[in-house]
Amino acid sequence: MLYEQSIPGTKLEQAAPDASPANGSVAAVDRSSPTFSEFVQRHIGPDSAEQQAMLQALGYDSLASLISAAVPANIRLEGPLKLTAGTTEAAALKQLKQIAEQNQVWRSYLGLGYANTLTPPVIQRNILENPGWYTQYTPYQPEISQGRLEALLNFQTLITDLTGLEIANASLLDEGTAAAEAMALSFHARSQKAAKTFWISQACHPQTIDVVKTRAIPLGIDVMVGDHRSFTFDSPVFGVLLQYPATDGAIYDYTNFIQQAHAAGALATVAADLLSLTLLKSPGELGADIAVGNTQRFGVPLGYGGPHAAYFATKNTYARKLPGRLVGVSKDTYGKPALRLALQTREQHIRRDAATSNICTAQVLLAVIASMYAVYHGPEGLKQIATRIHGLTVALAEALKQAGFTLGSEPCFDTLRVGTRKQTQDILSRAAAQRINLRVIDPQTLGVALDETTTPDDVRDLIEVFTGQRATQDLSLRPSGPSWGDATINPTDTHASTGSSLPVRLLRTSAYLTHPVFNTHHSETEMLRYMHRLQAKDLSLTAAMIPLGSCTMKLNATAEMVPITWPEFGQIHPFAPLEQTQGYQQLFRDLEGWLAEITGFAAVSLQPNAGAQGEYAGLLVIREYHQQRGDTHRHVCLIPQSAHGTNPASAVMAGMKVVPVACDVDGNIDVADLKAKAEKHQDALAALMVTYPSTHGVFEEAIREICDIVHNHGGQVYMDGANMNAQVGLCRPADFGADVCHLNLHKTFCIPHGGGGPGVGPIGVKAHLQPYLPGHSLVPGVGGEQAIGAMTAAPWGSASILPISWMYIRMMGAEGLTRATEVAILNANYIAKRLEGHYDILYTGQNGRVAHECIIDLRPFKKSADVSVEDVAKRLIDYGFHPPTMSWPVAGTLMVEPTESEALVELDRFCDAMIAIRAEIRAIEEGQVSAASNVLKQAPHTAEDLVAAEWDRSYSREQAIFPASWTRQYKFWPAVNRIDQAYGDRNLVCSCLPMDSYEE
Template structure:
């Protein structure tokens, strides 16, 4: 194995032997034989190359990256080159204190990231002129699709199923909307808003502002026409343009969506980028994704948390209106910090500079006889060039310039923040063979009815931190309020918070990966194509599948794409009536939500007393729905953390009745090198690269969720309307805006696999299973382990049952979770998949010392519970009920009937390495009753 494996895997060889001895096994091989069913185990290792050192892997990837060509791209289509302020790049994007955080489900130790996201939401609502915004979505195309489904779900006339889309929207956005509409039975009508007469009833409409060709339209009258039908209007708006243009809200729009990529986030060949979604307060409970809100802690101190958490899709299941369970948090933080750094004046100055360069270019082209559009513009020009197009494109190519061809006689030029006066001269020369800049001309937006006059970003946070010193301190202050992997283990079940090695992260900011436009000619992206080909081949070998699509940019997006592939397979075989999807009760909550979005009917399957799929109930349901059976969605190892012995039989039952098996790959990190889903019967599987293959969680995003499929499903893998991806004629439509989704973070997984090699990947899986069983073994004397496999073993995670303590001591799972914060840990997953439990997953990256520290904390907490049960500690005033404890508790007058030192410094480790929660336990219900989702006045924080 490579030297990197020893850096990635936490336990040393001596520790591994000690843990094995504690479990009663002589070797990892013996433990695997007892854990993984013999019927599915690989008989030989993966056919992958040996692992490389960090230096070797970086050199090899550098050679691949060098095959990409960074041209000046003026292609537009919702993507623009941008300048990432170096301090934001170094202190956020490249900082493990930000990118190794988990989703802020534990708000007391997430206040920094929550504030950064609240800034983001405030930025979006201010610029769009709407009332409420979420904490980001995946990309502009899927955000527009979410707007369509929200409009569909709140429609007044239930019989109306037509969604109207302007032809002036970006073509990839239209394509994603059409993909989403098809399984829901929604008809998408594409037309010209200027000819909209309202004759056809619609439940919603989508327009682009500015349009894809740069034209800026006033949609006020159009919006009134649509509102006359009691339908909603969504405006896909360029956020930077809104510093100069009248906001969608001021026109009467109900929803605004778009991309915040140009707020300092690199192009990255398409992603990841944070999309925004803003709407009116009356739709707050229908808003897709996550929403940061303001509440208070138990001492009335203002505190932030995720609001309206009952909207989370894992709770709503098949009643969900969206399967979104993630966000682009890291990218949203960058975009929000960009706005904080520049402030309203700075953003307006950037937008004005871009616009003035566009005016200069437009003037020069008009003076040379080119015909431009008649509508006002912001940064994009539509130029009619006639039969001169070929010559112009040849000159552009000689200058390494990309222009967009709208049709055979029309080109589009989109300028951006990086455009200089020299670039404008080069563009003029490309079109006119002249290099002289025309005299300055007044902007056509000056005193135009669409010129913005309303204030924005007035909150002090956007008007304070403009020196690098102040900005640096602000970012560090927020970072210090969040517990990340830099502080301690994050033992979240089903979430796989493993090491994100620095060597894996280095390439994502290389210009050769970061500065490629997603619709640049493929000849300029040969390095990316080689990386995709190699990564797909490796993932096929690891999973056993015949084909991989890298397009889905989140795990739930992969679920959705995989189900669409299954749906299309049945459709193409003339079996469109196969619409029933069987889903075990133990499934991830996004599974039923994804099935409903794919147009399927969810039928639940019971689990037995051991937490396994009930084979009798499965057979009964499969037989009952045999003619309509489309698929079974199953997680393996199970959501209960066990390798089910009957997985082959489960797959056989479904196949016997004509269905396909969709395997949720959330727990693939327990399979790599030991077994392969395609070998034991899965037809489709999504892979969470942000779990198994080391892309960091980034505080709740980004993620990548590619799907692998068997050979008979390869023809149906997602295609793209603008780029030849190799998809065939039977391909489903695009599920994301960019052809390869979040391409710029795929080098992370490439590096991980390249450095681990076949032996290292298998070793990582084995140690992940060892670590989990070691924790279960140490805790078994103190807590009930809810589910185990055939030999009393678990897979990579375990569930401990805390329900008995509610009765014996009045202690809840939340009490234990919050008390773990005092011991310096991020709590495990709470109350999922079983209410009143904790699901614990240590991963292979944690050392035995860290595992023991966690176990010692859990055992100590068990002692505290017993003290409450026996009356030694007050039932209400105790360290669990009042956890977590803050620095203010340390210095305040102490009137509690338990020891202050024991509460705040329960171990020697915490005395030396204390992580302080920023607030005490937060009142979630108060925040939902008093919903506030924008920045508070500064005095509220001081008070």
């Protein structure tokens, strides 16, 4: 099909059918050629001359001949993708602006866990809009990640302080996911193994209930929703979930209820509004075992639902069951405090089908913003913001009561439940006239939630909306400063002050955010310097290539990033009426259509907000397909032994039994073993999970046969789309047998990794699976007609970063996307060729070629020189590079993916570094250097090594610090020496250390 945008006043022309040669291959990029848009020429690193030089080194006369050798002919596209031609940055931005202007930015007082906020400009400009922060990778190499690790440690401290619990992770995907993870932790930690019921308060946000219900079904968990005021623990319950404050704004004292839950053997989870905890008693003080929630209102734009950083805090008892990532404190070689990801044995690639969670992505960039918001405002600033919001809420409540409206009897923080009787429609009409959104709780009840951006004039408008008369109150005189927030409290008073509805028994009296980091950087000058100091400790794409296999760290172009801070995208509430979000709806239709054409699928869901969420969603769709056909017995999932650990973890979460499939000596799926396993389990076979190209970096020739085997035995084929950057424009998953595939928009389609999140993991499905695409209880029309429940709290997941991928596809066009894939394959094969004779490339295809990545085998050096893969990785840091993916999918190897965005000079620089390291290893092998003490074993080297008073090593300072000429022109200095990973796990510390610890 031809998929074209429909933008008023514009006509996007499709590229001429004969613009590309057969098989989807396009002519070499010529920077002066009109065939490619200007942007394609900017996005792709090597120019035409460089491409020809690389092809000549590989022994090919054209890219077409290389692609023919690397990609099996039986899966190749017969012609170009049916997408519009690429365009310039300016033209694409203009077109997207026209789409954005179809959104209507109203004042939304809808609440439901989302609140408008003021992002401090110093944070917006220097973090959210700064490639030094958003192009970082997950901090698996801590020596060059100390900046964002410190910001995440601040985040964890923020969460533990405000929740009153002992340990917190470095963020989760959203509040609904965090609540579902709390259910899973409670389930696996339950003392009564017979307990299968998770109880949820009806006062929880409805989207949270929806997500938890979705996650409960495949695990065989029964979800019960009720009123905590009347519920009694008469039957076994393993966990409870409470909202604090409740979704309608009511504040309940859950202390007694939590005590009852504990007496019944259940763990208690409290979903808490983080800002309210500056005024209210913490969940930990109420007795909660787990606290979850959203940090969105800490400076992160609404963004139509995401991305936002959720939080998860619990007691130390459950530290090893904590989902996601955890930043901990350890020490480096010289005993200096250093940060790293703690308890890494919890990672899914190690625990696989024994994992209790499939989470492998955090929301790092958003967690960093939230933590910096807390650093900038400090405890007093946060309390003032909360106090001001609460004061305006009380003023509104008093005015509405005087006007005769009925309000809830419970105290509130920022949200009111207003009984409107027969006035509801009149009120909504007056609200619409002022471009105000209110929450309709039921036909006779409206909700109104205030936020940081609310002003006295806004409250006057709200009073007029409800009463029909202009308010005359002098709201500017409402208490809003620290004098009111710190008002003297008479213990005999029912409430804290005349301007507060908060009961004394629930007022916070415990201290929080006492660490100096939250009490120092309150001027913009100090804040700017603090953020810059942290940024300087982290290696990002602004410094060098990040050649991580399977992670596709490609260019995130500035033009792609610009629209995410437009108010038309950023200031839309996720549950704003659809008629106000027509721009977003157009964006979704465009992106879904383009991705469907690129993959060959019939339909796409944009809801999953991470790759692992996409995996899980795809498997639930397959599960529902079997269920609806009456094949309830189909529960076996075949997974190659080379698969990423999230695959088996996702399968178990989807209620499936994992059966591993062997790989042959070339790294391909062992077809004979697959056939045997499929036959053995044919009555129960539900699915095969397969990554293509394989995790070993090659296009498996037998992929069609593999898919046919599964289909012939009644199963469905789920394809992990992590390696889609080797397919776009050359082949399509649906064409060669996949039934469902998730796509990592944060890999192939240019959404930046943000230091370890955000991500977006949409799924494409064939027509027979379309009816089961994820739905949403609050927004009609989302998903298929027989939709599985919601995967994420927001109906379109991380909607506000989808413009990045829209811009990428629009600017590249059909030919540009295909060219990007071809150059990605060219770059990988060039690196493999240049390293030939120095290192063994572990796997290649039938013609001796790799796909878009290659695996360098370092295992022989452990025997010949006692050099480990970690030694080589850390030494690469001295040369100015982020190490490639280490020891996955094969222990003792490096998996290198250069992407299409790196120019020949950068590829050669990386190869030169690897060849120089090989020479350093050879010196050990030949006995010239000690195997116990050498430049690799003691890497990476810091500036402190350079100026150390004594130097008693067998190599020079120059060799250590400046091993290559380019390191003299630009040197990236690691902040610490090699970190002791084991020490950090034995001495687990996951919150801010006293400042004197760093002085030591």
